[in-house]
Amino acid sequence: MASTEGCSLALSFIEDAPPAVDLAALVDTYSTLLFRIANSVLRSRTEAEDVVQDVFIRVLEHRLSLPAVRDMRVWLIRIAWNLALDRRRRKRPDQLDEKFAESLASATMPADTAMEEAQRFRSVLREIERLPKAERHVLLLSAVEELDTAEIAAVLRRSESAVRALLSRARARLRERLEDRPRLKEGGKAR
Amino acid sequence: MKDPDRTIENLLAGLRDAEPSTGMHHRIVDAMVAGRATVYSARPRLQPAIAISLACALAITIWVQHHRHIPANLRSYTTNVDVPRTKPPQTTADRTPREPRRTTPRALLKPTRASEVSYAQESPGFPAPALPLTEQEKLLLRLAHRHDAQDVTLLNRDVQAQQSAKATQQFQQFFGMDSNEMRSESE
Numbered sequence: 270m271a272s273t274e275g276c277s278l279a280l281s282f283i284e285d286a287p288p289a290v291d292l293a294a295l296v297d298t299y300s301t302l303l304f305r306i307a308n309s310v311l312r313s314r315t316e317a318e319d320v321v322q323d324v325f326i327r328v329l330e331h332r333l334s335l336p337a338v339r340d341m342r343v344w345l346i347r348i349a350w351n352l353a354l355d356r357r358r359r360k361r362p363d364q365l366d367e368k369f370a371e372s373l374a375s376a377t378m379p380a381d382t383a384m385e386e387a388q389r390f391r392s393v394l395r396e397i398e399r400l401p402k403a404e405r406h407v408l409l410l411s412a413v414e415e416l417d418t419a420e421i422a423a424v425l426r427r428s429e430s431a432v433r434a435l436l437s438r439a440r441a442r443l444r445e446r447l448e449d450r451p452r453l454k455e456g457g458k459a460r
Numbered sequence: 461m462k463d464p465d466r467t468i469e470n471l472l473a474g475l476r477d478a479e480p481s482t483g484m485h486h487r488i489v490d491a492m493v494a495g496r497a498t499v500y501s502a503r504p505r506l507q508p509a510i511a512i513s514l515a516c517a518l519a520i521t522i523w524v525q526h527h528r529h530i531p532a533n534l535r536s537y538t539t540n541v542d543v544p545r546t547k548p549p550q551t552t553a554d555r556t557p558r559e560p561r562r563t564t565p566r567a568l569l570k571p572t573r574a575s576e577v578s579y580a581q582e583s584p585g586f587p588a589p590a591l592p593l594t595e596q597e598k599l600l601l602r603l604a605h606r607h608d609a610q611d612v613t614l615l616n617r618d619v620q621a622q623q624s625a626k627a628t629q630q631f632q633q634f635f636g637m638d639s640n641e642m643r644s645e646s647e
Contacts, residue, residue, distance in 0.1 A: 296488050304480040318480055322488050329492050373474040389467045390474075412472040440468070447464035 292332065296325055299342065302415050303349040309409040310353035311360070312369035312394070320352045343423045346416070350424055366394040396446045403427075404439035411436050 300321050307317035327348060328335070338344045370390035374383040397405060403425075410421045422429045593601070 292492065293489070296485060296492075300485060300488060301480060304484065305476065305478055308478045309475045312475075314478070314481065317478075318484050318487070321480070321484065322491050325488050325492055373471070377470065377474065386467075386470075390471050393464075393467055393471050409475075412475040414476045443468060444464050447467070 292325070292329065295328065295341070295345070299345050300325075302342075302413070303345060305413045305415075306346055306349050306410070307353040309412050310350070310357050312366055316356060316360075317353070320349055320356060323352050324349045340423070343420055346420065347424050350410075366391060366398075370394060393443070393447065396443055399446070400439055400442060404435050404442065407432055407435040408439040408443070 303321045303324055304317050307320035308314065311317050311320070324345060328345070335341075370387045371383075373390055374387035378386045397408065400408065406425055407421060410416055410424060416424075418429050418432050422432045425432065427435075
């Protein structure tokens with residue numbers, strides 16, 4: 270994590286912020302988590318960083334009501350989640366997913382297999398986008414390791430049991446569709 | 461697809477392990493500082509406008525309160541007696557008692573508190589005494605009644621006969637008729 274020594278100095282003049290809430294500490298603690306949440310939706314580092322920045326700008330705008338926030342972590346995650354979804358609606362999904370799949374494959378695989386792996390990633394991402402909205406959201410939030418079921422339930426305003434059921438269904442549906450994919454392609458060619 | 465679970469896990473791990481760039485924290489802090497500066501720069505522009513509008517509202521409130529609690533006749537007393545006369549003297553028409561223009565309902569103009577009622581009734585100058593005429597007002601009165609002396613002389617018979625004879629003489633001179641002709645015509 271980047272050093273944030275300068276953050277507390279830079280934000281020390283924000284005298285309107287209640288003493289109980291240290292904005293610099295918020296940036297330091299939650300920015301990486303919020304980045305991963307936004308990145309799971311947007312699959313773009315620059316877009317995700319912009320979302321994190323927007324989150325803290327909103328926190329600054331509502332700094333006087335910060336002491337009334339009961340669960341700061343969930344509150345911030347929900348802001349980042351909603352901002353990322355809003356931004357995602359304005360983008361073409363394929364445009365972001367192709368670059369993300371290529372960069373992920375090249376980072377994890379040798380060059381000779383990276384192309385094939387990138388193709389598989391693209392297929393998975395496409396199938397994730399085709400999932401029902403609730404299942405897709407639960408699956409994406411579960412990808413962020415720091416979030417447990419209770420927090421995912423709080424962010425999505427669902428019960429924990431519903432989150433577990435949605436996650437199980439999402440994985441099963443995704444696996445089933447991906448397994449059927451070559452067969453569908455072969456069926457399409459035969460016709 | 462072969463082994464879809466492995467591909468799904470790899471993909472989710474790629475999302476999970478994503479790291480922000482090293483400059484993100486500073487960029488966020490800079491953005492927050494800039495946002496803060498924007499808020500502060502907007503404030504001084506609003507302050508004079510707010511101060512002016514508050515001052516106007518306060519002045520209107522004081523004026524309304526003042527004119528609501530003082531009865532109309534008491535208000536004329538204060539304006540005629542208490543205020544020093546720095547303006548040019550008024551004419552007679554201006555001095556005639558006039559009903560002040562009512563901008564508020566009559567019920568609001570009535571004194572509501574007992575202290576105000578007693579002050580209005582026990583005040584030595586209630587109602588306001590008439591002021592002496594100014595020089596200009598006296599001059600105006602003289603001009604308005606210029607023919608008063610002539611009207612009074614008409615009541616005297618001798619003077620009236622002299623004036624009548626004089627008028628007859630002027631008439632005859634003008635039309636060239638002598639007294640004999642006039643008499644014969646009248647007969």
